[in-house]
Amino acid sequence: EIVLTQSPATLSLSPGERATLSCRASQSISRYLAWYQQKPGQAPRLIIYDVSNRATGIPARFSGSGSGTDFTLTISSLEPEDFAVYYCQQRNNWPKITFGQGTRLEIK
Amino acid sequence: EVQLVQSGAEVKKPGESLKISCKGSGYSFTNYWIGWVRQMPAKGLEWMGTIYPGDSDTRYSPSFQGQVTISADKSITTAYLQWSSLKASDTAMYYCARLGYSGNDAAQFDYWGQGSLVTVSS
Numbered sequence: 274e275i276v277l278t279q280s281p282a283t284l285s286l287s288p289g290e291r292a293t294l295s296c297r298a299s300q301s302i303s304r305y306l307a308w309y310q311q312k313p314g315q316a317p318r319l320i321i322y323d324v325s326n327r328a329t330g331i332p333a334r335f336s337g338s339g340s341g342t343d344f345t346l347t348i349s350s351l352e353p354e355d356f357a358v359y360y361c362q363q364r365n366n367w368p369k370i371t372f373g374q375g376t377r378l379e380i381k
Numbered sequence: 382e383v384q385l386v387q388s389g390a391e392v393k394k395p396g397e398s399l400k401i402s403c404k405g406s407g408y409s410f411t412n413y414w415i416g417w418v419r420q421m422p423a424k425g426l427e428w429m430g431t432i433y434p435g436d437s438d439t440r441y442s443p444s445f446q447g448q449v450t451i452s453a454d455k456s457i458t459t460a461y462l463q464w465s466s467l468k469a470s471d472t473a474m475y476y477c478a479r480l481g482y483s484g485n486d487a488a489q490f491d492y493w494g495q496g497s498l499v500t501v502s503s
Contacts, residue, residue: 307489368440
């Protein structure tokens, strides 16, 4: 099983700052790495797929990068609505799908 | 517009059975895998299993194999998650989600239902 480890567990930043969230895989992932945003009381929303592709309607301030075992979600300039929990997810050893444990992005 | 609409909240007693549903619309239901994801209170997301409604091919997470049953009725574009004997530890929010394709491979959950809250308490 591929384990995804996200860091930090909590990130405290101010609006306008840059956020960098990490997702590390226990073994190399070829391409199927996605990121989700979840706000309180809401279902998760896909924001990045295939490591670096933004989902429909996702603002350009969100970007994904990485390869092998290390992946990053970057939010270039935080807006108030970006404060949420973010999860990474992989399906490279189909049919098994795993999620990271999440990073909480909170307002400083 | 792609939509996944889940059945409502349930309150059950330990040992009772339950079947929750997820109705898809706005896309070809038989051509996309549907997954179920558990979120226990104040916890993260856990993949439970996925089903391909076109032929009912079903795959389970080892953590949930034998604990739940996933099924689908393509005639009414609905997927199901069921328990034969609930436990208090099954208390959680359950989401269904469509697996979108990257090339020819189902890879990421691109559309989600609103969630079904299941509470199991004596």
